[in-house]
Amino acid sequence: MKLPALTLLLLTTALIAQDQTTVYKGARVWPGGGAPIDNAVLVIAHGKVLQLGGPDTQVPDDAVIIDVSGKSITPGLIDAAWNGLAPSDQNEQGSESTPALHALDSVDARSNGFLKARRMGVTAVHVMPGTMNVIGGLSAVVKTFALDPTAMVVRDEAALRIALGAEPSSGNRAIRGGSVDSIYYRRPTTRMGVIWEVRRGFYDAQDYLTQTIEGGKPQPNRDLDVLGRVLQGKLAIITTARSEQDLRTALRLGREFGYTPVIDEAQEAHFVIDELAAAKVWVMCSAPSADRLAGSAGQDGAEPRFSTLPALAEKGIPFVITTGTNPLALDLVREATFAVRFGIPAEKALDAITSDAATLLGVADRIGKLATGKDADLVIWSAEPFDPASQPLFVIIDGNQAPTSR
């Protein structure tokens, strides 16, 4: 029974393309942000989801029907903190504070990272500037495939990233005698210095905004303009903080300058659960599986724990799951599998890598769910998505089958 279905699927692969109506019939569909639908009918046309419903859903006459009984379908996965590109392109070391830089400028549409991501069902990623700068710049949400590379961009200027901890100050050197023969003789060299750099930026931005409001015409400054947008609540701000003290600092800076940060990485969130709940922040939890390596997998001195996500869920703190900057991270779906393993309901874990991630990144109007009018980004899995033996059979982006090899 299953074998013919698979054969049919393989035969029709060449037909999976935007310009025809395609119906996926018989699979268990996880729509994202809702309960799975068994024996579902999913209708795709012109790169968009036309309809999703139960077995008795009306099927358009001219549609190509693909029997996917026994398979699972999820929305395309969204990695809200993805690091699949070359770090040297992601970090502008010319200055510690580069708010106006666009991470999008560093995106190589043909990078192997995209290929690797979509092989495991990731159809959109959030690309942020790297963590070597205190104020890194503007992030972007891009799809992992498009027939025309310029169409990959879902949203530019999604958020501003700032990074706390020891990483941004690493590489900087103090001037002690000797000649200054490098741009790295500069502040900051400590955690404190990193915060000084953030504060300086925001104080300058406050000045800039005040001058503008009072009718003055300050010299146009794109950096201060970006920071000003954060202070005015017009631009989301993501603060990368891993260890307990950095997490507290991230929240404190938010209070000081009147913004609500999104907390990225948060490997020690379990130590500051109450503070996170009180601040009503979103948490982008990176690589929840890192605890499997018992103490050695944390970065910046942090200790990741399996219990972090259940603790966040219990307090009702909204979270997404990402692969983040941890080099030991598994594929995004496997990271979510670890969340399920340690007590997060499967539906919730899937939301954390689909619909919730889309909401957090401000792209929920297009991606993250399988519902009428959304982009036809979906993954057909060989089994339940969180079954460790499950593999994506097909990854479909904007209605087109995305190539998973060169």
Added chain:
Amino acid sequence: MAIHKLFFVRILLLSPCTALAAQDLLIECKTLAIAPDVVVSPGAFLVRDGKVAFLGQEIPAEARAKARTLAWPTATIVPGFVLAHSTLGQEQDLAERAVAMTPELQAADAFDPYRTDLGQLPRYGVTGCGLAPSSRNVAAGIGALVKPGKDKGRIASNATFLKLSLTAAARDPERPPTSLMGAIDLLREGFLTAKRGVQGGPDIAVLGQALRGERRVFFAADTFSEIQGALALAQQFGFEPVLVGASEAQDCIEQIAATRAAVVLQPLTMEMRGDRLLLPQRLEQRGIPFCFLGNPHQLRTSAAIAVHFGTSRKQALAALTRTPAQLLGQQDLIGSLRRGCDADFTVFDGDPLDLSSALRAVYVDGQQLIGDEPARITTSATGKEAR
């Protein structure tokens, strides 16, 4: 003699003949490529004061009689080759490494007229070269058109293109920008400032010239993402760039065409991957002008390889002559042998795109730099022996 009508509309350039002026040269050959699409046979033209003064039947009988005649009855003469972009081995002098933003620097200021690399150009049929500031700076400076000469070279134009670069060489870990996004943003900031029209320094003024189309932009970009970045900036600020290098151009042909960009390709070698060897043909199909950079000896082989892989002979010859001249904005001076152009030409004993054709002679500004005098030659005042 079939001569294209176009050169009749050219304005007659006549220099006053004085006793000191050099004797006119009458060049005769079997085949003359006045331009890639204007090939006549047999060909003849008159060189006066280093310029092409008359072509074919236009040559007045009196001038014909007085001229010193050089006849190559079996040869093909084509315009001297133009190397669109080179540092002529002066990389150190052409890379201002202290800062990345130096658009106002002029390569002409670093030009060494006695440079060996320059003197070697005629050996390979090259008679003009775009001397470019190095790709190590994001906004590197202004290029010059230089030409080799008998004893020393000369600057034919000191203000040609603006050179920008997004390549790995322009990203230096010891000075900003260190990353591609930093490099792109540096240019974006510069162009935005220029666009606002505020009083800026000479650097902003040069960027403004590029924005207004007064100065062509040569944009060094190799990888897919560098090309994308260059094209995105060109689209945002509305200029038509010349991509230099563009190793991965085959993946963004449509965008290159949409931006009305031209491409100066890396030289072709037979060891390259097939899609890169087919690139010239694909560019020709999409109407994208292209030519080659690299060592001067690779120019002719690159064009021949392009023909081997499907490019038309006309376009391949254009890539050696007219296209680089146009990209340098010097098409009225070099790259063709129309009336009024510099008398820069090469004499081959066959089709220059056939690699077995030998280079017989090279002339720059009407002066012979390479090769032997032809067998049939006369300096008689009556010119009876010439024909």
